[in-house]
Amino acid sequence: MTSNLRPDLRLIADLIEPGSRVLDVGCDDGALLEHLVLEKQVDGRGLELSQKGVNSCVARGLFVIQGDADNDLREYPDNSFDYVVLSKTLQAVHRPRDVLLELLRIGKRAVVTIPNFGQWRVRLSLLRHGRMPVTKSLDKSWHNTDNIHFCTILDLFELIEKEGLSVKEFVPHSKMGKKHRMSKGRANWTADQALFLLEK
């Protein structure tokens, strides 16, 4: 349960204040939400696309709505959560900018994690093979991936700045959840993934 929470999810869990209200967008099988409910006594809700994920969440006693970030976030009232979590989902939505703004309309804070398309392995793969990169973090081909809006760490920083949002925490990390302490420029080159804690 707690001990085997996926390392990248643990990084998110560590940022959440106990007792807060949390919406997990793309909550998958509910592992993070269950951890937060049991260990941090949060009032947790989920949004999940797959029937399998919804059933898993419901069986865990969680409350989850089948739906997607592009269409369902607009139905949530303003400021109804302390945190809205979007874990490795931003690159799979149709309108990432709108979704990002929705997160901070619904929640006081947003926790967003992304796979970093600027990482050296990705760059090298494209340079060497001239084909869309398939790496450990990005393991699908261009035609069957759900990821339709790839970005790099610097790209997301740019969008955040443009929309006037502020980055409270920036945690570049490896796929195994190992934190890197480094500048965003260096992280853009080396980190597999990155976590952003955002505020309006």
Place this chain on the structure above:
Amino acid sequence: MPGMQGHTATLFKDRAFALDSGASLSPVSVGYELYGALNADRSNAVLICHALTGDQYAASAHPITGKPGWWDRIIGPGKLIDTNKYLVICSNVLGGCMGTTGPWQENPETGQPWGLDFPVITIRDMVRLQAALIDHLGIEKLFLALGGSMGGMQVLEWLTTYPERLHSAVVLAAAARHTAQNIAFHEVGRQAIIADPNWHNGAYYDAGTKPDKGLAVARMTAHITYLSEDTLTKKFGRSLQAREAVSFGFDADFQVESYLRYQGSTFVDRFDANSYLYITRAMDYLDIARRFDGRLADAFRGATHVRCCVVSFSSDWLYPTSENKSIVHAMNAAGVPVSFAEIETAHGHDSFLLEEAELDHMLAGFIAAADKTIGRQP
């Protein structure tokens, strides 16, 4: 199926049962069935709310047709709603014709059947009567209220009217209001009954004949709305009924015609035409948001402690996913803990009564989790 059969309670003997219309009834009888037993701390009562043409025989043989209970699939010992664990209560709705007060019953003031003098009722009136029955049974709080279609509408009214008496609630393939299309289909059914010369303005009970043809047509029309086009095509296509070629006449040439005629003709044996008028009217009048200045979320403000689950079916065009999802969004906005899924299925509105593995998974998980929250072993 173990469990006592054929209960009738007579309620409101010396007080009025006030209806939304302003009229009142006294006394009021309720036909109901019980499956399983109430536990010592009275925390295991499950209320099943039936749909338009359902009745209290959810998990026991029907006294007229002899068929197994309409939700026998999920209610019973060791089943999804395990009667070894829960006391399952299912009562015939107000206006119904299986033991509960309705237009078929004698009007105490005239000594004649009510007929059209019976007051028009609402879904909330049905729910108020269920609450009175629960009182009568000595039950303060329901562990679970569960219903599909019109049963789901009743569960929604439980959430707006008696949220403090619920621990959890399941709404399947329902809506918080009737749309123009919903009302239109019901109106066709009602006009079919009214056009039947045997209807006699509702006073047919002593006439020796009933408006069976009108009621059968009403049932045929409604039955089409319970199925998807895909189901009709797969089941019947253009297949002919026991013949090699079309007859160039108006017999039931096609299997689908024969099927609908059969559905209509068997329905009239167990259902009262006036009950059909009153219950369809109650459904048409449903518009929960209207009572809350158009804000459905406000209807659920008192239910933030009730664990809720809403399910729709992808091919249901009667109460489609959009209607169910608007309920979910309203609950969410009110802070009600709710789970929702749209089950992928080709079987249309009737899916809530059919074998749907994903539905069963979701309900089993939801009920087990609700058990845990009151410290009961799932």
